[in-house]
Amino acid sequence: MDDLELLVNGMNYSGWTSVGVTRAVDAASSAFTVDLTERWEGQAGRAAQLEPWPILPGDRCEVRLGGIPMVIGYVDIFKPSFSATEHSINIQGRDRTSDLIDCSAVHQPDEWKNITLLRFAQILAQPFGVRVSADVAVGEPFSVCKLQQGETAFEAIERYARQRRVLLMPDGAGGLLITRAGNKRASVGLVQGENILSASGSIDHSQRYHSYLLKGQAAYNPESEGQTEAHVSGTAGDSGIGRYRPLLIVAESGSTGASAQARAVWEANSRIGKSATATITVQGWRQRPGGPLWEPGMLVQVKSPWLRMDGQMIIRQATYERGEGGTTTRLDIVSPQAYSPEPPDSKKSVKAKKGGRNIWAEAIGEEDKTNG
Template structure:
C-alpha cells in the first residue's frame, strides 16, 4: 500500500494514523498535516515508540507520498495532546516556498531594469534559499521591475507573473516553478458510476463581470508624449454576463496597451473558469494501480450526468488523504478557461436539452467541449 514518509531533520518517522497533503496549481506552497499516536507498537523489525519525539516548529522536513517527493520545507506547527487513555501528536508544515509567501521582499536595490520574470524571481528567492525554474517561456524582459513597500516576495513575483500569463507553484523539491496549467493530461477519466466516489458542484456568477478594463501608466520613452504614457488601458468582455457589471482595475505594473489587455484577459478568464467548479473524490492517490498520481494542473475528462458535466476540465487542487475512510484523493475541478492565456471566446451561452442553458459549457473553452 502507498504510504506517507516523513523525515524530520533527516530522521524518518512512521506509524501515521491520518494524513493529508494538499497541492494546487494556483497555490504557492504544498501543505501537509499528519497525526499519530505517539506511543505506537512497532511492526516487524521495529521497536515500540517510548520516548517523546524531538520535533519542533522550524525543523527541516521532507514528505514523500507513494514514493513521490511532495514537500521539502519546514515544520510550522507541532501539537501534542494526551488524556488518560490516549497520547497523540499532530504535525503541520509547508515547503520552503512558504517563506516567500510569508516574508517581506527586502532588497537593495529595489528596482531592476531590463530583467525577465525568471531572473527577477531568482533575485527575490535567493536570500530564502529557494530555487526558481521554469518549464515554459517566461516572455520578454520587463523594462522595469520595482518592489512595493511591504509586499511579500511572492506577491512581487506574482504581480509580474500575471503580466506574462503564467502560474507559480511548488516544484516538490523546495523550489518555485513558473509554469502553465493544462500542459499534461490525465490518462484516466473521471466517470460517474465507475471511479467517482462522491462529487459536488458549484455554479457561481457573483464574481463575474460584463467587462474588464485595466488602466495604467507606461514607462518613460523618448518616442512618446507624456499624455500617452500617463493614460494607457486594455480591456475584454464576458458575453456570458448580460447585464451591466463593469470591473475597473489599476495595473500592478506599468506596461503597454497590449500588456494591459493581457492582464484584463487573465482576470476575465480566471473568473469565468472558477465560476464552474466541482469537488470529486476518488479511491487512492494514483490514477490506476501502480500508475501516476493525480496531480494539479492536469486536464482530465469528466462525465457525470448528476453534475451535468461532460468535457475536459482542469484539476486545480489535489488533497491526498488517509484516515477512517481509507485512502482517497479529493480533486478540485475547474474549467480550463480559468488559466487560459487567450481572451474569452465571446460566444453566446450554449443551449442544453429543451433549450436550457448548459451552465458548465459556458465556462469550458470551445476546443475542450465534447462534440
C-alpha cells in the same frame, strides 16, 4: 500499498493515523498535516516509548507519497495532546516556498531594468534558498521591475507573473515553478460509476462582471512626450453576464498597451472559468494502480450525468488523504478557461451534446443557452 513518509531532520517517521497533503496549480506552497499516536509504557500489546519524538516547529522536513517527493520544507505547527489513555500529536508544515509567501521582499537595489520574469523571481527567491525554474516561455524582458514597500517576495513575483499570464506553483522539490495549467493530461478520465466515489459542484456568478477595464501607466521613456505612458488601458468582456456590472482594475505595475490588454483578458478568463467548480473524490492517490499520481494542473476528461458535466476540466488542486475513510484523493476542478490566455468569446456557441445540457459549459458561456 502507497504510504506517506515524513522525514524530519533526516529521520523517517511512520505510523500515522491520518494524513493529508495538498498541492494546487495556483498556490505557491504545498502543505501537509499528519496525526499519530505515540506509544507510551503501560499500553497493552505495545512497546514502550519513553521519550517523545524530537519534532519541533522550524525543523527541516520532507514528505513523500508512494516514494515521490511532494513537500520539501519546514515544520510549521506542532500540537501535542494527551488523556488518561493516549498521547497524540499533530504536525503541519509547508514547502520552502512558504517563506516567499510569508516574508517581505527586502532587497537593494529595489529596481531592475530589462529583466525577465524568471530572473526577477530568482533574485527575490535566492536569499530564502528557493530555486526558481520555468517549464514554459516567460515572455520578453520587462523594461522595469520595481518592488513595492511592504509587499512579500511572492506578491512581487506574482504581480509580474500575471502580466505574463503564467502560474506559480511548488515543484515538489522545495522550489518554485513558473508554469501554465494544462501542460499535462491525465491518463484516465473521471467517470461517474467507475472511479468517482463522490462529487459536488457549484456555479457562482457573484465574482463575474460584464466588462473589465484595466488602467495603468507605462514605464518612463525619454523619447516619448508622455501621453502614451500616462494612458495605458486594456478591456475584456463577458457576454454571459447580461446586466451592467463593470470592474475597473488598476495595473499592478508599469504596462504597455499589449500587456494591459492581456492582463484584462486574464482577469476575465480567470473569473469566468472559476465560476463553475466541482470537487471530486476518487479512491487512492494514483490515476490507476501503479500509475502516476493525480496532479494539479492536469487536463482531465470528466463525465458525470448527476453533475451534468461532460468535458475537459483542469485539476486546480489535489488533496491526498488517508484516515478512517480510507486512502483517497480529493480533486478540485475548474474550467480550462480559468487559465486561458485567449480572449473569452461567449458568442461562439457550441451545440449541446447528445444526452442533455452541460450546465457547466453554459455557466462559462461555451454552449448555446437555448439548447436543452
